[in-house]
Amino acid sequence: xxxxxxxxxxxxxxxxxxxxxxxxxxxxxxxxxxxxxxxxxxxxxxxxxxxxxxxxxxxxxxxxxxxxxxxxxxxxxxxxxxxxxxxxxxxxxxxxxxxxxxxxxxxxxxxxxxxxxxxxxxxxxxxxxxxxxxxxxxxxxxxxxxxxxxxxxxxxxxxxxxxxxxxxxxxxxxxxxxxxxxxxxxxxxxxxxxxxxxxxxxxxxxxxxxxxxxxxxxxxxxxxxxxxxxxxxxxxxxxxxxxxxxxxxxxxxxxxxxxxxxxxxxxxxxxxxxxxxxxxxxxxxxxxxxxxxxxxxxxxxxxxxxxxxxxxxxxxxxxxxxxxxxxxxxxxxxxxxxxxxxxxxxxxxxxxxxxxxxxx
Amino acid sequence: xxxxxxxxxxxxxxxxxxxxxxxxxxxxxxxxxxxxxxxxxxxxxxxxxxxxxxxxxxxxxxxxxxxxxxxxxxxxxxxxxxxxxxxxxxxxxxxxxxxxxxxxxxxxxxxxxxxxxxxxxxxxxxxxxxxxxxxxxxxxxxxxxxxxxxxxxxxxxxxxxxxxxxxxxxxxxxxxxxxxxxxxxxxxxxxxxxxxxxxxxxxxxxxxxxxxxxxxxxxxxxxxxxxxxxxxxxxxxxxxxxxxxxxxxxxxxxxxxxxxxxxxxxxxxxxxxxxxxxxxxxxxxxxxxxxxxxxxxxxxxxxxxxxxxxxxxxxxxxxxxxxxxxxxxxxxxxxxxxxxxxxxxxxxxxxxxxxxxxxxx
Numbered sequence: 244x245x246x247x248x249x250x251x252x253x254x255x256x257x258x259x260x261x262x263x264x265x266x267x268x269x270x271x272x273x274x275x276x277x278x279x280x281x282x283x284x285x286x287x288x289x290x291x292x293x294x295x296x297x298x299x300x301x302x303x304x305x306x307x308x309x310x311x312x313x314x315x316x317x318x319x320x321x322x323x324x325x326x327x328x329x330x331x332x333x334x335x336x337x338x339x340x341x342x343x344x345x346x347x348x349x350x351x352x353x354x355x356x357x358x359x360x361x362x363x364x365x366x367x368x369x370x371x372x373x374x375x376x377x378x379x380x381x382x383x384x385x386x387x388x389x390x391x392x393x394x395x396x397x398x399x400x401x402x403x404x405x406x407x408x409x410x411x412x413x414x415x416x417x418x419x420x421x422x423x424x425x426x427x428x429x430x431x432x433x434x435x436x437x438x439x440x441x442x443x444x445x446x447x448x449x450x451x452x453x454x455x456x457x458x459x460x461x462x463x464x465x466x467x468x469x470x471x472x473x474x475x476x477x478x479x480x481x482x483x484x485x486x487x488x489x490x491x492x493x494x495x496x497x498x499x500x501x502x503x504x505x506x507x508x509x510x511x512x513x514x515x516x517x518x519x520x521x522x523x524x525x526x527x528x529x530x531x532x533x534x535x536x537x538x539x540x541x542x543x544x545x546x547x548x549x550x551x552x553x554x555x556x557x558x559x560x561x562x563x564x565x566x567x568x569x570x571x572x573x574x575x576x577x578x579x580x581x582x583x584x585x586x587x588x589x590x591x592x593x594x595x596x597x598x599x600x601x602x603x
Numbered sequence: 604x605x606x607x608x609x610x611x612x613x614x615x616x617x618x619x620x621x622x623x624x625x626x627x628x629x630x631x632x633x634x635x636x637x638x639x640x641x642x643x644x645x646x647x648x649x650x651x652x653x654x655x656x657x658x659x660x661x662x663x664x665x666x667x668x669x670x671x672x673x674x675x676x677x678x679x680x681x682x683x684x685x686x687x688x689x690x691x692x693x694x695x696x697x698x699x700x701x702x703x704x705x706x707x708x709x710x711x712x713x714x715x716x717x718x719x720x721x722x723x724x725x726x727x728x729x730x731x732x733x734x735x736x737x738x739x740x741x742x743x744x745x746x747x748x749x750x751x752x753x754x755x756x757x758x759x760x761x762x763x764x765x766x767x768x769x770x771x772x773x774x775x776x777x778x779x780x781x782x783x784x785x786x787x788x789x790x791x792x793x794x795x796x797x798x799x800x801x802x803x804x805x806x807x808x809x810x811x812x813x814x815x816x817x818x819x820x821x822x823x824x825x826x827x828x829x830x831x832x833x834x835x836x837x838x839x840x841x842x843x844x845x846x847x848x849x850x851x852x853x854x855x856x857x858x859x860x861x862x863x864x865x866x867x868x869x870x871x872x873x874x875x876x877x878x879x880x881x882x883x884x885x886x887x888x889x890x891x892x893x894x895x896x897x898x899x900x901x902x903x904x905x906x907x908x909x910x911x912x913x914x915x916x917x918x919x920x921x922x923x924x925x926x927x928x929x930x931x932x933x934x935x936x937x938x939x940x941x942x943x944x945x946x947x948x949x950x951x952x953x954x955x956x957x958x959x960x961x962x963x964x
Contacts, residue, residue: 275925281932309925315886318876322668323921329661330926344788344878404882405772406783435768435784435882602772 272513274298275332276310277323279339280438286463286482287437287499288312291338291361294501301506305513316341324349328356334512336505337361339437340406347371357517359508362408364588369519374504377525378408379415379587381497381533382459383562384552385479386416388495388536389457390423391544392477399450400431401443401460401467405601407590409461414594415562416459419551421596430455433602440466451476458492468493477539484534495548496534503529523584526556563587568595606957607950617952622898622905624951625944626912632944633937642927650926651919651937661922667805669914671876674810675700675868677910679892681816682864684901686857688824689836693858695741695756696865697889698763699734703866704873705763705770706733708786708880711795712775715787722794727808727870734866735859737763742858746851752858764885771882790878797875809871813910816864820903833857865889894942916941 276295278288295308309332314320320342327335328349334357337346343363350358350368362375389398398420402409413431420427430453432446443462447470450458458478460467465485471478471492480488480496504522511517524530533552536545554560565576570593576582593601630652634644655665679696686693693699707730714722741755770776775786789795800806824830835843836853844850868888877884895913899905920934 282930309928311921311924311931313931315883317881317884317886318671318872318878319886319921321876322671322918323925325664326661326918326922327925329664330922331660341881341883404784 270331271305271307272302272334272509273330273332274306274308274509274512275327275335276308277314277320277327277335277337277339277342278310278312279314279316279341280463281312282310284438284463285465285485288338288463290483290499291336291501294505295336297502298505298509302509302513306509314342317345321345321348324358325352328353332356334359334509334517340404340408357508357512364521366519366521372508372518372520372522374520374522374524375408376499376530377523378497378499378531379411379562380525380552380555381531382412382415383419383555384533384548385459385495385497386419387423387551388540388544388548389416389459389477389479390420390427391547392494392540393420393424393427393457395454395456396424396426396428397453397455397457398427398429399447399453399455399458400429401446401450401458401462402431402433403437403462404435405433407588410593410601411587411590412461413597414590417597418567418594419562423547429597431597431599434462436462438463440464443467444470447471448474480534486534489535490537491539494537494539498532498534500529500532526552527558569593570595570597607954608957609954610952613952614955617948618900621948621952622900622909622945624948625898625941628944628948629937629940632940636933636936637929640929640933642929647923647927647929650923651916651934653919654922654926655915655918658922663803665918665922667799667803668918669911670805670810671807672917673910673914674807674813675872675888676892676895676913677813677907678809678816678868678871679861679865679889680895680899680906680910681813681820681903682861683892683896684820684899684903684906685833685860687896688901689833689853689857690840691854691857692753693738693741693756693861694753694893695738695758695760695889696861696892697885697887698756698760699737699862699865700869700872700889701760701763701767701885702737703730703734703869704877704880704884705767705775705869706730706736706866707870708789708795708873709770709775711789711874712787714794715792718794720794723797723874726795726874727867730866730870731863732866734864734869735862738858738862738865742854742862745854752854760889767880767884768882771880771884775880777879785881786879788878789874789880790876795874797871807871807875809868809875812867812871814907817903817907820906824903829856865892894938898941898945913938913941 278291280288282288282292295310298306299308311323314323316339324345336359338361340362343360343365346358346360347365347367350371354370358371360373363373366373400413417429430450432450434442434446436442443464444466447458447467451474456476458467458471460481463482468478468485468488477494478492480493482499484496484498485493536548561581563582565580566578567576569575630648634648637647638644656662683693683696707726710729711722711726740759741752744750744755745752771784777785777787797808832848835846836848873880895906895909899909916938923929
């Protein structure tokens with residue numbers, strides 16, 4: 244037993260020494276991923292990892308994927324990216340906003356390695372692409388359901404960081420909740436983390452104590468779902484379906500479906516057609532999916548939500564269509580006017596009716 | 604029958620041997636863990652311990668990164684080791700590290716965009732001061748009210764984290780950052796940057812400071828009466844008092860050393876590798892340094908080696924994650940084993956096994 248064990252180890256050592264893991268012509272395409280949370284968060288990082296698995300299934304032995312999870316957004320990310328590039332990775336997906344500087348810094352040093360940065364806006368080098376999803380489209384639909392489902396007229400929102408993506412989601416959800424129910428109020432709690440089940444649960448309980456009976460979250464764990472279940476209120480799955488909390492508290496969800504994009508980009512690298520692009524896809528392209536509306540929602544509300552989702556997908560309705568004022572009462576969009584992408588990408592203001600300030 | 608017997612004196616031999624034994628035992632137990640996860644254990648150990656140093660593709664980058672990662676660990680651990688020798692427990696180095704970074708960055712940013720060469724030295728002083736003030740809170744509370752310094756220093760870490768979030772979003776937020784939290788990039792502003800001093804070595808001012816602190820600590824502990832006083836205060840507080848060692852003074856000195864060094868570590872990190880104040884700027888150096896201090900037997904040279912070893916498991920652990928697909932949690936468990944085995948084997952330096960006849964009832 245000991246002998247075979249040692250031999251196998253020695254063989255592995257010899258093999259590793261003889262074949263340094265350089266990418267050779269016939270070698271599989273190497274694709275790397277870095278995640279901000281653990282792959283088991285059942286939310287954001289989990290869905291990115293599902294995309295990675297889909298890439299493996301699509302291309303079989305002609306790709307090799309690797310990942311590093313729970314990577315802090317800073318010096319550590321830069322080191323891991325550099326090491327991935329040095330180890331011969333051809334394409335690297337950096338799946339959190341905070342990897343923006345590390346991604347661009349490392350891309351400068353490795354012009355032959357392609358980088359794909361999720362939710363960022365900087366493409367300093369021709370080997371960097373950015374991609375994100377129009378989550379605000381899904382938020383509009385969930386906001387509508389929330390407005391219909393609340394009986395205390397209080398909706399709670401667990402927000403991560405005050406960055407445009409999160410603020411956009413809050414505005415979209417509030418706008419459509421208000422349209423569905425003019426008496427609705429929304430309380431926002433900032434937790435300053437993407438993944439921290441303890442903090443998320445505390446925030447959920449604080450909101451529930453204030454009388455909130457529908458909970459939305461822009462964080463990655465299922466802790467708010469558990470808190471909602473305990474309190475007997477409604478909630479929505481975030482980033483992933485969180486189907487284990489169906490039919491209640493989880494009455495709907497936004498699912499990030501990265502698989503088609505990841506497959507497309509890996510294919511482009513294999514075929515040598517990869518170029519730096521900025522992708523922002525929504526419900527129509529399937530990057531934003533709405534999870535099943537559970538039976539806890541009355542049938543006519545489900546139908547309304549579906550209709551809203553369909554009209555957004557068809558391009559007939561834009562979630563930010565005027566008249567909309569900013570929080571301070573100044574005009575933002577005139578009657579019938581829709582927001583341009585630039586304003587949405589840099590959104591740093593609440594719309595009229597939301598109480599509280601964006602922390603700064 | 605085997606029986607444990609306390610040694611009259613801790614064994615010198617075992618004291619030196621236990622860290623090595625602990626590393627070996629960690630390799631064996633860790634290998635077992637990796638095998639259970641379906642990975643080749645020999646390959647996993649090789650990737651963690653050897654690839655960062657010798658793999659031809661990664662090593663040229665990973666070797667200097669060892670210094671970058673070990674620098675703050677060593678700097679903080681040296682500061683902590685003074686107190687730990689004397690039985691004074693500063694567990695809040697993480698908070699002092701954060702406060703050093705905040706104070707240093709704030710002083711620097713106040714002069715933005717000046718290119719005055721005095722800015723960086725001023726920031727270094729502010730960083731040391733920030734860490735020192737944060738350490739003085741538990742120290743003074745202990746001296747005047749006999750509060751428990753473990754609890755106070757630890758809880759102040761969480762206060763510091765809240766302050767960090769607050770300044771990242773408010774006071775120090777980059778006005779040109781498009782509303783995103785985090786300060787200006789200090790590493791890319793010449794007056795405040797702490798760059799690599801010699802390209803390709805990973806040496807920045809923080810690493811230099813770590814080496815100086817090792818030498819300074821070595822001299823203080825082995826060539827200066829202060830080293831004896833520390834030892835005495837830790838092992839025989841009453842005897843120490845008779846020898847004229849004032850315990851209040853010891854608390855003050857030890858917290859000063861650890862606070863200043865942790866503050867410096869934070870300042871060098873924020874101006875160099877990290878580059879900016881951000882909400883999750885701290886990644887646990889202050890806590891890991893406690894492991895490093897004990898792994899290094901509270902001895903300066905030991906801490907130097909332990910810091911490098913810890914950095915190796917971090918960098919090798921990352922390599923093992925993406926080369927072999929080991930989960931992050933397995934790597935953390937592996938690092939935890941190191942401390943666990945060290946403490947377990949410590950028994951050998953304080954006790955010995957004796958073969959004894961069966962005892963009569």
